[in-house]
Amino acid sequence: MSRPDKYKILLVDDDAQVLKMLHILFQSEYETLLASSGPESIEMVRQNRDIAAVVMDIRMSVMDGIAAAREIIRMEAQIPIIFHTAYPGDYDEDEIDEQEKPFDYVQKGESISKLTRAVRNAVESYALRNNTALMSAQAESHYGMFGNSHRMLQVYGMIRKVAAADTKVIILGETGTGKDLVAQAIHSNSKRKNQRYFVFPCNQKSPHMVESELFGHVKGAFTDANENKVGMFEYAEGGTVLLDEVGDLDPNTQTKLLQVLGTGRYQKVGSPEIKTTDVRIISATHRNLEQLVKSGDFREDFYFRLKGITISLPPLRERREDIPLLLDKFKDRFTIEQGFPPKIFDPSAVEILRAFDWPGNVRQLLEVVESLMVLTESDIIFEDDVRNFLKLIAAEVDTPASPTRNLTARLREFRRICIVEALGKKKGNVRAAAALLGIDPSNLRKMNKQLGIDTSGNEISD
Numbered sequence: 001m002s003r004p005d006k007y008k009i010l011l012v013d014d015d016a017q018v019l020k021m022l023h024i025l026f027q028s029e030y031e032t033l034l035a036s037s038g039p040e041s042i043e044m045v046r047q048n049r050d051i052a053a054v055v056m057d058i059r060m061s062v063m064d065g066i067a068a069a070r071e072i073i074r075m076e077a078q079i080p081i082i083f084h085t086a087y088p089g090d091y092d093e094d095e096i097d098e099q100e101k102p103f104d105y106v107q108k109g110e111s112i113s114k115l116t117r118a119v120r121n122a123v124e125s126y127a128l129r130n131n132t133a134l135m136s137a138q139a140e141s142h143y144g145m146f147g148n149s150h151r152m153l154q155v156y157g158m159i160r161k162v163a164a165a166d167t168k169v170i171i172l173g174e175t176g177t178g179k180d181l182v183a184q185a186i187h188s189n190s191k192r193k194n195q196r197y198f199v200f201p202c203n204q205k206s207p208h209m210v211e212s213e214l215f216g217h218v219k220g221a222f223t224d225a226n227e228n229k230v231g232m233f234e235y236a237e238g239g240t241v242l243l244d245e246v247g248d249l250d251p252n253t254q255t256k257l258l259q260v261l262g263t264g265r266y267q268k269v270g271s272p273e274i275k276t277t278d279v280r281i282i283s284a285t286h287r288n289l290e291q292l293v294k295s296g297d298f299r300e301d302f303y304f305r306l307k308g309i310t311i312s313l314p315p316l317r318e319r320r321e322d323i324p325l326l327l328d329k330f331k332d333r334f335t336i337e338q339g340f341p342p343k344i345f346d347p348s349a350v351e352i353l354r355a356f357d358w359p360g361n362v363r364q365l366l367e368v369v370e371s372l373m374v375l376t377e378s379d380i381i382f383e384d385d386v387r388n389f390l391k392l393i394a395a396e397v398d399t400p401a402s403p404t405r406n407l408t409a410r411l412r413e414f415r416r417i418c419i420v421e422a423l424g425k426k427k428g429n430v431r432a433a434a435a436l437l438g439i440d441p442s443n444l445r446k447m448n449k450q451l452g453i454d455t456s457g458n459e460i461s462d
Contacts, residue, residue: 006031007052007123012041012068013084014060018108022055025112026119038063038071045072051079053103053122055115058085069102078129080122082106084115143185145178146329147322151314155182158311163189168308170246171284176363177313179284180244187240192280195239200232203248210253212269214260221270233266233277240280246306247287247298254302261305281306316358316365323354326362330369339440340373348383356390371415374437416451419444423453 011022012035023032033048035041038060045051054072058065069081080103103125104118136148139156162169163186171179180199187197200213212221216231232241243249249257260266264276283306292298316323327345334340345353358364368389376385419437426432434441447453 007127008033008048008050009119009123010035010041010044010048010051010054012036012038012054012060012065013057015057018057025116030119030123037061038065038068041068042071042075045075045079049076051076052126053119054079054081055084055119056081058083078126080104080125082115082118082122084108139185140329142189143181145181145185146326147319148325149314149319149322151319152322155311155313158309159185159189162186162309162311165309166191166280168280168306169282169311170289170307170309171282171311171313173284173286173313174315174361175286176361177315178362179286179313180242182311182313183240183242183244183282183284186282187280190240190280192239196236197240197242198232198236199242199244201244202253203245210250211256214253214256215266215268217269218271221268225270231266231268233260233279234275236279238278240282243281243283243306245285245287246283247285247289247292249298251297251299254299258299258302258305261302316361320354323365324350326365327353327369330366331373334370334373338443338446340443341379341439343373343376343379343381346380346382349381349386352383352386352390374415374439375418415447416453419447419451419453 007030009026009030010033011019011026013019013022014036016036019034019036023034026032030052033044033051035044039062041054041056045054054069056065056069060068065083065085069083072079072081082104083102084106086108103122106115106118136153136156139145139147139152139159143156143159145152145156159182169183169186171182173179183199184197187193211217212225212229212231214232216229216234217225219225219228243257260277261281264278265274266277267274289298289303293300293303327350331340331343331345335342353365353368360367372381372385372389375389378385419433422433422436423430426436430444431441434444437444439447
């Protein structure tokens with residue numbers, strides 16, 4: 001789907017002289033296809049699905065342009081059609097606009113520039129739409145990200161740009177928006193892609209262990225240092241490091257990292273040797289770092305050292321148009337990877353999910369889709385299935401101050417309850433319980449492990 005040297009346009013007119021004139025007018029800029037009748041134009045589109053625009057005469061023998069346009073749009077709904085007529089009084093332009101929805105309407109005899117401008121705009125519209133589809137497809141295949149909304153296309157464009165550079169990047173977004181996927185995509189499309197990619201979870205490290213995790217230590221550096229340890233900077237040398245949830249770093253670690261980011265030099269704990277590092281730093285956080293700087297909880301100099309280029313990920317509620325696509329991708333993933341029976345979402349169910357605010361964003365939607373596929377017995381997930389499930393989850397949330405964490409936890413607990421109930425009914429027989437739940441036994445075992453269901457002893461067997 002690379003950009004062609006010349007886009008194709010189809011010129012349709014039953015007057016041979018007009019058709020020749022149009023060909024001469026556009027041949028230098030576009031690859032022109034010519035048709036002298038409505039049926040011929042339809043066949044041209046059938047054989048050339050990459051036509052970027054159609055200039056269509058209306059008053060023609062055999063089949064008029066309006067009828068031909070209807071058939072072309074039936075085959076290629078998004079193709080831009082420009083009606084070009086010498087008999088404007090014979091047709092109601094408003095009616096044509098309402099029913100055929102042409103890209104433009106140009107009268108013969110008007111300035112040539114009006115027609116050429118209409119064609120140029122139509123081709124640009126076609127190119128933009130195709131580039132949008134290409135960007136969405138590339139994001140799915142290269143980044144593992146789904147969505148073709150305007151906001152996500154902007155994100156894909158930023159990923160492409162910053163991946164080519166080697167500057168620092170900070171990724172902002174609510175929990176569950178996919179910040180980790182963006183960081184991975186930047187690394188995978190950068191010149192460092194063949195080197196290591198390391199994620200340092202800033203919110204999961206004890207401050208007294210951070211220095212060893214970052215820089216490593218030598219044997220005997222402190223109690224329990226029984227062997228040499230490779231730190232993050234040494235392990236990821238030449239590659240990329242993601243400082244995940246960097247807003248949670250303690251002040252002491254911020255100071256230590258600031259020194260490394262400024263000079264590229266560090267020391268292993270317990271070693272006098274000064275080492276240098278060449279890693280690309282990407283940071284991610286759901287917190288407002290500028291507010292943390294103002295409150296004194298985040299070093300201003302460290303913030304500016306990290307900042308580089310900022311990529312802001314939209315929450316799911318601000319790109320609801322992507323939800324139907326996400327639903328399709330997630331249910332297909334669970335069907336293929338986990339052996340769930342194939343299911344579809346009824347349009348009414350999709351609308352309920354589109355209307356939900358998704359405080360946990362894409363990650364939460366993924367959890368809900370998995371739960372609905374496990375719990376819904378029918379091959380079709382209906383509106384009532386979604387409503388009842390969301391109501392049940394909402395009723396279980398007992399700490400409104402942190403709805404995202406609780407809803408995610410409740411989804412896991414609800415699946416756990418259903419699995420344990422099925423195992424109980426089938427006296428611990430995994431295969432029978434899996435059949436009752438409509439999933440593959442191997443996937444049930446995986447879910448048992450993920451959800452912490454005790455599989456020891458005789459509680460569960462085949």
